[in-house]
Amino acid sequence: MISAGLIAGSIIFWSLKLGIGPTPTSSKVRSSIRRIIPDDVSGEIIELGCGWGHLIPILREKYPSKKIHAWERSPIPAIFTQGVYRIEVKRDDFFKANFEKAGFIICYLFPGAMERVEKEIIPQLPPGCWILTHTFSLSKRVPVKTLKANDLYQTQVYLYQTPL
Structure with a gap:
């Protein structure tokens, strides 16, 4: 009972601190991601805010020879993802990271974080x-491609590319 309370308390604390909880990507949205994800990626594969790790299998399937760099600040989802998917999860603030070697970034972040991605991360990205x-x-930014998931919300999936 105490463990469940500590786990819940940790998730609530980090959700309030970060402005969003570790929300899983639904299976229908994951299906759309599988259809739109790019084939040709030359740099590092990076997931910003991996939460419970639901996108890791898609990334591994699509890019089996590439190392996936996952970031998650909330400790419980990070530990879960690291244990279940056997992947290193960086618990640092990804806004302080260097993205000069990135080839593909995937994220499901709240609007304020998306604004910061545009201002702070995208300028670092290679062509x-x-x-x-x-x-x-x-x-x-204007997406290269969009797709609507076949879910209740018709969730949009957006694919962008930095200019070549």
Whole structure:
């Protein structure tokens, strides 16, 4: 009982601190991601805010020879993802990271974080880097491709690419 309370308390604390909880990507949105994800990626594969790790299998399936870099600040989902998917999860603030070697970034972040991605991360990205988001778009960019998930909300999946 105490463990469940500590786990719940940790998730609530980090949700309030970060402005969003570790929300899983639904299976229908994951299906859309499988259909839109780029084939040709030359740099590192990076998931920003991996939460419970539901996108890790898609990334591994699509890019079996590439190392996936996962980031999650909330400790319980990070530990879960690391244990279940046997992947290193960085618990640092990804806004302080260097993305010069990125080839593909995938994220499901709240609108405020998406604004920061546009301002702070995208300028670091190499030409041709792919960015995939869902639910929340990059407001100052035009996607290369969009797809609507076949779910209740018709969730949008957005694929962007930095200029070549």
